[in-house]
Amino acid sequence: MAPSNAKFAPGQIRIGVIGCGGWGSNHIRTLKAMGNLAAIADHNSETLARMTAEFDVPGYSPDDLINSDAVDGIVLALPPEFHVQFALMVLAAGKHLLVEKPMALDLAGAQAIVDKAHETGLVAVTGHILRFHAGFEALESLVKSGGLGAVKYVYSSRLGLGKFFQKTDAFWDIAPHDLSLLLALVEGEVKQVQYIGTEIISDATDFAHLNAEFASGVRSHTFVSRLAPDRERKFTVIGDKAMAVLDDLQPWDKKLAVYRHKISAVEGAISAVSAEAEYVKVTENMPLEAELQHFVNAIATGKPLKSSVDEGLRVLKLLVQAEEQAERSRGLEKRLGHA
DSSP states (O other), X not given: OOOOOOOOOGGGOOEEEEOOSHHHHHHHHHHHHHTOEEEEEOSOHHHHHHHHHHHTOOEEOHHHHHTOSSOSEEEEOSOGGGHHHHHHHHHHTTOEEEEESSSOSSHHXXXXXXXXXXXXXXXXXXXXXXXGOHHHHHHHHHHHTTTTOSEEEEEEEEEEEOOOOSSOOHHHHHHHHHHHHHHHHSOSOEEEEEEEEEOSSSSSOSXXXXXXXXXXXXXXXXXXXXXXXXXXXXXXXXXXXXXEEEETTSOGGGSEEEEOOEEEEETTEEEEEOOOOEEOOOOOOOHHHHHHXXXXXHHHXXXXXXXXXXXXXXXXXXXXXXXHHHHHHHHHHHHHHHO
């Protein structure tokens, strides 16, 4: 079923949500406040009954909602092992799609979603919510306008305690947040990666470090953990003119800091003079609301997409590339150990 070329006001777009769990309920609550929530679905009948009563919205089984005329688009907020199956069903039914991250657990599944989205011409986005964070949007504007000069290095840390999932480890669950931001700032191919994952309390990764080098020469480091004693949410960009730090644990007036340190080399000796932080004005927003409004607007107007499933595939490729590198390294260590 091909999408209509007709344009609508965003308030006329009807969105359904499949998955009424913790994150799904956030989508439901936000869409309700926006006036775009039309229906919800969940396999758990008790959960569905409770949520339909709380939000005064029709409830369906997932299959019935996908095939219903009650909605124009669907948000998938499911365990990631179900994303591919349902995303393909949504697109095949002619519904626009927002699929939470990670959009798939392998490249074949992610590529299938991208191919189906291109085939149908429907709006299809990945739920990389931090792309819509006002602090990151300000940082992205600063970088792309040349405010930091040429980007040389990007590093981030996203640490905390929990959540623990059986099917996804810390790397697959947490790293996509920062990798989506990294790939939004740094274009081009990833030339090489170095990945180290550490399991502490189970067979799944609890700490993960990813070093990447891009064909452009930009390098990066991503550090995530679900077993840290305290929280950290920092994303740092080092340019040849200035440096910037987005610290999401700071109040809004201090979330984005720019440092114009002076570094010079005279006769082989390098010296540095530090500068005070300059705080960039950032207008407070709710990233989930901004993400959903972007989805609704794209359906209504056909405007270009941010965080498309194509971008989601690029994030997934980096995750897979990292794990394949780690597997090759483990294989080499085993061979050397038996030599």
